[in-house]
Amino acid sequence: MMSLKIIVVPCLADNYAYIIHDKLANKTTLVDAPDFDPIQQELEKKKWVLDNILITHHHEDHIAGVAELSKLHNPKVFGAESDKCRLPRLDVSLSDRDKFSIGNHIFKCIDVPGHTLGHVAFYCASENIVFTGDSLMTLGCGRIFEGTALQMFESLDQLKKLPEITKVFSGHEYARQNAKFSLTVEPDNSFLIEQAKQIEINLGLKLPNVGFSLLTEKRTNPFLRADTNEIKVALGLEDRSDLDTFTTLRKMKDEF
Ligand SMILES: [Fe+2]
Structure with missing residues (x-):
């Protein structure tokens, strides 16, 4: 099977939309629509018509472009049943x-509540890709606005169970700040030091810091490592639960 082409479209200050093109089927799908113009420009450049829009969650910076893109392309819009009252139609x-x-x-829809209650991720096993919106991010995770720490912890745990070769595409470019925080927690983690260097190289080349493998994230992202001895020792939480450790990390990051 021919693989999907993924185009990362920077939108607004630090959002990413993703255009997924299936050449063989001549189908084009968008994950999140933060803004109309940059997405439409990219579609025009490629002469693609949008067949589908997948929405990860209801925040404005993920749906603002849906109405205008829908008017022009008449795509099918996919989103969480549980949140349909506050998503576009x-x-x-x-x-x-x-x-x-x-x-x-x-594609498979995976519920990943925490950042918002109806947040979902989209996973494609044949391509080893997952679109995580504001749940799992490069070296981080979204803030917990609506759900509980337990919900976000369990959401990340669901994503952690995907094959380690899965590439993670999140909704924002927060990698530099996330790397800074992660290095304060685990300054000696050699995988993390390496990834932080790669992030700076990418930023220098104006390349997006998305698409790191789940294996890399499991070695470096503190929010996926709350169950490890290394993190617990680093935080002086050896006798605490994984959830307590995660909750402490999230609080530390909120105040970072
Ligand atoms: Fe959000």
Whole structure:
């Protein structure tokens, strides 16, 4: 099967939208629509018509462009059934583990509440890619606005179970700040030092810091490492639960 082409579209101050193109099926899908103009420009450049829009969560900086893009392209809009009252009008409402096909590829919806209650991620096993919005991010995770620390912890745990070769595409460019924080927690983590260097190289080349593998993130992202001895020792929380450790990390990051 021919693989999908993914185009990262920087939007607003630090958002990313993703255009996924299935050449064989000639289908084009967007993940999140922070802004109309940059996405439309990219579609025009490629002469692609949008067939689908996948929405990760209801925040304005992920849906602001949906109405205008819909008017022009008439795509099918996919989003969480549980949040449909505050999402743009959905053509396909998804629940946890629902599968749907996009061109020749099967995608799965994974509930990842925490940042918002109806937040979902989109996983494609055949391509080893996952679109995580503001749940799991490069060296970080989204702030907990609506859910509980337990919900976010369990959401990240769901994502952690995906194959380690899975590439993670999140909704924002927060990598430099996330790396800075992660290095204060684990200054001697050699994988983290390496990734932080790569992040700076990418920023210098104006390349987005997304698409790191889950294996890399499991070695470096403190929010995926709350169950490790290294993190607990680093924070002096040896006798505390994984959830307590995660909650402490999240609080530290909020105040960083
Ligand atoms: Fe958000």
